[in-house]
Amino acid sequence: MKVQQAAFSLGLDPKEFCSSVSLKYQTMFNALDISYTDFVRTTESRHIEAVNRFWMILEERGYIYKGTYEGWYCTSDEAFLSEGQTAERCNSEGKKIRVSLESGHQVHWVSEENYMFRLSSLRPDLLQWLQTDPIHPSVFHRVVSHWLEEELPDLSVSRQRSCLTWGIPVPSDSSHVIYVWLDALVNYLTAAGYPDPNLAPWGPATHLLGKDILRFHAIYWPAFLIAAGLPPPQKLLVHSHWTCGGTKMSKSLKNVVDPAECIRRYTKDGLRYFLLRHGAAERDCDFTHNTVCTLLNSELADALGGLLNRCTASNINPMQHFPHYHHESVPTTTHDQLHSLLKNLQKLPAEVDHWIRKFQVNKALESIDANIRRSNSFFQSQAPWKLQKGVEKEACWKDSVLYLTLESLRLYATLLLPAVPELATVALDRLGVPPNKRTLKGNSFFAATRGESCSFQGQIFGPDRGLLFPRLERSKKNTVRI
Incomplete structure (x- = not known):
């Protein structure tokens, strides 16, 4: 209904309208170097086939029946709501309206004969699924647990074609179209090749979703899958929202952040880094231009970029290469500091892997940044620019400091490749790291400090x-100039 209304308001056919919106997403994915295995649209024939088959299975298994739905419907959220999920409020004109407690959007009373899904019968199955700890972060697990404390009403899964022409017709009754969320959620199966029996199923997967569509993914979707005899999702990774200046983004407030403009201002890797580093799944995070500037200047320009510039500068590294590491050159007073630095660096890949597996990318990047700062402190404290070329031990220690710092940078750039691929590639190019040595697997770091052979010693x-x-550059108007 929402799509149909939006399309008609612009004088467009719904499919034409959806194509224009879809193209914007694909364009932005490409602009931000976001790759995807598949890009599925609900208008594709393969998806329509998947939805028809899924519906027929639900019908055959006795989970769909024809009944009368009477209740509140939110067009903006495309959601059916119980009385307890709504409340009376006054709009901007002082007129009393009923709204969704979850989203604040206006709801309308609907009474019509629809096809219903026996959601009420699946509450025990959903409670059992919830015991497998599938929803992260835990704050959203608690939300779903609270929802399941009460009985679940059956769900309307169709709308009459007389009031909604945009959608997939019910296979056995063309006077009805399938409810958008049953249709859309089956996209996950479409991408896996469903219903082709010759294709190996992906099995339970991890879904990434916003908190505003939690109910659809944590109640309806697993219920649909269980009813169809399929396994529910293994994990739901739920993320919160971005606010702007502490306020929810809204077209009416004209505070919606334009990704294309952000790419122009901060570069695509700058925007990627800020969103991944500053964002936290469990809570809403604020987006302001000055916040972006502060973080990117501190971590990418100063800490990482500054360290790379310092140890590759021709005045301190005239040979423009990875020097050799000399065990015997380590000053007695530096042993403890060096041991601490290497200990942190050697466990960093496992630490980053730990946070990534827990879906906390911000903490993974925080760990990398903390170590970059340790490397900066070490470099500054050893002051290789002060070490004398004519004094053999000092010259050897200078080479060792440069080796340690350059190896650190090689590690950081390798770890940062998934987050900021273009920037990390530039750093690795500068370090002379061959393309086949830009992974953790099969490559060692700081080998020379362990007395092992290191192919990077002498690398130009x-x-x-x-x-x-x-x-x-931050401006007084909270905008930036590059």
Whole structure:
């Protein structure tokens, strides 16, 4: 209904309207270097086939029946709501309206004969599924647990074609169209090749979703799957929202952040890094231009970029290469500091892996940044620019400091490749790291400190492309100039 209304308001056919919206997403994915295995649309014939088959299975298994639905419906959320999920409020004109407690959007009373899904019978199955701890972060697990404390009403899964022409017709009754959320959720199966029996199923998967569609993914979707004899999702990773200046983004408030403009201002990797580093799944996070500038200047321009510039500068590294590491050159007073640095660096890949597996990318990037700062402190404290070339032990220690710092940078850039691929590639190019040695698997770091052979000793640097990440200038109007 929402799509149909939006399309008609613009004088467009619903499919034409959806195509224009879909193209915007694909364009933005490409602009941000976001890759995907498949891009599924509900208008595709393969998806319509999947939805028809899924519906017929639910019908055959006795989970769909024809009945009368009477209750509240939110067009904006495309959701049916119980009385307890709504409340009376006053709109901007002072007129009393009923709204969804969850979203704040207006609801309308609907009374019509629809096809119903026996959601009420699946509450025990959903409670059992919930015991497998499938919903993360835990705050959203508690929300779903609270919802399941009460009985679940059966769910209307169709709308009469007389009031909604946009949608997939019910296979056995063309006077009805299938409820958008039953239709849309089957997309996950479409991407896996359903219902083709010759394709190996993906099995239970991890779904990434926003908190505003939690009910559809944590109640309806697992219920649909269980009813169809399929396994429910293994994990639901739920993320919160971005606010702007502490306020929910809204077209009416004109505070919606434009990703295309952000790419122009901060670069695509700058935007990617900020969203991944500053965002936290369990709570809403604020987006302001000054916040972006502060974080990117501190972590990408100063900490990472500054360290790369310092140890590859021709005045401190005239040979423009990875020097050799000399065990015997380590000053007695530096042993403890060096041991601490190497201990942290050697456990960093496992630490990053731990946070990624827990879906806490922000903490993974926080760990990397903390170590970059340790490397900066070590480099500054050893002051290799002060060490004398003519004094053999000092010259050897200078080479060792540079080796340690360059190896640290190689590790950081490798770990950062998934988050900021273009920026990390520039750093690895500068370090002269061959393309086949830009992974953790099969490559060791700091081998020379363990007395092992290190192929990077003597490695010549790649081209100098200037600053890794130019500092962003903050303006008084909370905008930036690059």
